[in-house]
Amino acid sequence: MNIDVLAICSHPDDAELCCGGYLIKANRCGMKTAVLDLSSGDMGTRGTAQIRATEAKEGAKKLGLQQRLCLSIPDGHILHNEDNISKVATVIRQLKPKIILTPYWEDHHPDHANTSKIVKDAWWFAGVKKYPIEGETHRAERILYYISRYRIEPNFIFDISDVFAEKTSAVLCYGSQLYSKSSSEPITQISNPSFLEGWEAKQRALGSSIGVQYGEGYIMRTPVPLNDPRAVLLDVAGII
C-alpha cells in the first residue's frame, strides 16, 4: 500500500504527542497515513514493551492510521548508523510516502536527534538505485520536522484546533506513561501531573501566534513552497 504521510518516530507515544494533529487532519482529508516507530519504548521507566504495544495499537486507531510498524531497535540505542539507515530506507521504499514527519534534528533525547539524522539519510538512500536494499527506489517529496521539547522557532504552524480533542484522546491511550493517582511506578517527566498542562499550553501558544486556538509547529530545511495565492489564508482576521 502506498502511504501519503509517514511519521517516523523514536518511541510509541511520540507520534501522538508531537504530530498527532497533522496525522488526524491528513486522514480526515482522505490521505493514507502510517507511523513507523523505531523502538518499542522498552527502556521507558514506566510500563513494559507489551503494555506499550497495546497502547500504540489504541493510539493508531485514534489517529486513523492505515498502518503502524515497529522496527524494534533497542530503546535508548537508536544510533545513526548504516544498519538503521538501511532499515528505515527499506520501509520508505515499501510504503512510498509523499510526506515524511520526523523529529527536529536537535533534541534533548538522543534517540529523537538520531532518528532525525537516520531519516534524512534514509530518505536520500531510498531513492538511490544502487543502494543495497530491497524494493523499488522512492524519494518522498517533503520531510517536515516536528518539534519536541526544545523551544524551536517553526517555519510554519499547522492549525489543529478542530482535531485537538481527538489528538488528546490519542495521547491518553498511553496510560502507563501518564500521571495516574493509583500508579506506584516512578515519576518521570511525562508522568508528572503538570506535563499535559504544559503540552497543551505550548500548542495554545503556537495557535495564538497564527490567530487560532491550537497549533503544531514544523520546520523544513527549505522555504515552504506555495503556488496558490489563497494558500496563505486562514479563516482568521488581523494576522499580518
Ligand SMILES: [Zn+2]
Ligand atoms: Zn520519544
